[in-house]
Amino acid sequence: QDKHGVRATYEDTAGGSSRQTVQADWCICTIPLSILGQIPMNVGGPMAAAIAAVPYYTSVKVGLQFKRRFWEEDEHIYGGVTYTDLPIGQIGYPSSGFFSDGKGVLLGAYIWDMLNSMEFTSMTLAERVAKAVEYGSNIHPQYREEFDNGIAVAWHRAPFAMGCFGLWTEATRAQHYDNLCGFDGRIVLAGEHASYLPAWQEGAVTSALDAIDRLHRRALAVGAVA
Numbered sequence: 005q006d007k008h009g010v011r012a013t014y015e016d017t018a019g020g021s022s023r024q025t026v027q028a029d030w031c032i033c034t035i036p037l038s039i040l041g042q043i044p045m046n047v048g049g050p051m052a053a054a055i056a057a058v059p060y061y062t063s064v065k066v067g068l069q070f071k072r073r074f075w076e077e078d079e080h081i082y083g084g085v086t087y088t089d090l091p092i093g094q095i096g097y098p099s100s101g102f103f104s105d106g107k108g109v110l111l112g113a114y115i116w117d118m119l120n121s122m123e124f125t126s127m128t129l130a131e132r133v134a135k136a137v138e139y140g141s142n143i144h145p146q147y148r149e150e151f152d153n154g155i156a157v158a159w160h161r162a163p164f165a166m167g168c169f170g171l172w173t174e175a176t177r178a179q180h181y182d183n184l185c186g187f188d189g190r191i192v193l194a195g196e197h198a199s200y201l202p203a204w205q206e207g208a209v210t211s212a213l214d215a216i217d218r219l220h221r222r223a224l225a226v227g228a229v230a
Contacts, residue, residue: 005031005046005189030223031191032215034208036060038166040193047188054184057176058197060167062160064124066092066113066136070150073101073108078146090139091120107152112136125158132156170197185211192219 005011010031015023033040038060045052075081075097083099096111113136115121124132133154141147159168172181185198194208194215201207
């Protein structure tokens with residue numbers, strides 16, 4: 005960036021490996037800090053320190069498909085959550101498609117606990133699914149017979165996120181939050197990490213609306229001076 009505008013260089017991996025550059029008057033950057041901290045960017049020391057100060061929490065979700073909706077047919081469970089003291093954390097039941105014939109999908113694990121989520125993160129996809137079925141069988145014995153297929157996501161293994169959400173503490177917010185959310189020249193950041201609602205889409209949306217509003221007013225002020 006300079007006093008006239010911003011430039012971003014990127015590679016379109018789908019269309020070839022050649023680098024391309026785009027230019028604009030301003031930049032609202034929504035890249036997660038876990039990734040942004042690895043990208044060269046000419047911002048000042050306070051924003052750079054803020055970007056580097058926020059670690060990212062790990063979390064794992066496992067979706068399990070079963071041959072039938074046994075939780076409805078056998079146990080009369082229609083939506084809601086079972087909270088457990090097992091490493092899978094919780095089981096979530098679909099709140100739509102009640103009484104449907106055929107296969108059904110539920111949330112077989114939503115793991116927030118740091119130690120358990122890191123353990124699941126270290127597993128292969130197949131191992132995560134198998135463990136979710138194993139632990140879930142303690143709640144629903146039908147798991148093993150009715151299991152059909154599964155999928156798992158570990159946010160620390162997602163290459164474009166490398167973590168689930170920004171992990172703020174009171175100390176890091178006091179030291180870095182204003183510097184992270186403030187303008188650095190013609191660049192401003194937005195996302196759940198730039199909000200007081202981390203890990204939620206609401207935090208990302210409110211952060212974006214705030215950044216856009218501030219940018220609009222700043223651009224009008226710069227235009228008036230010019």
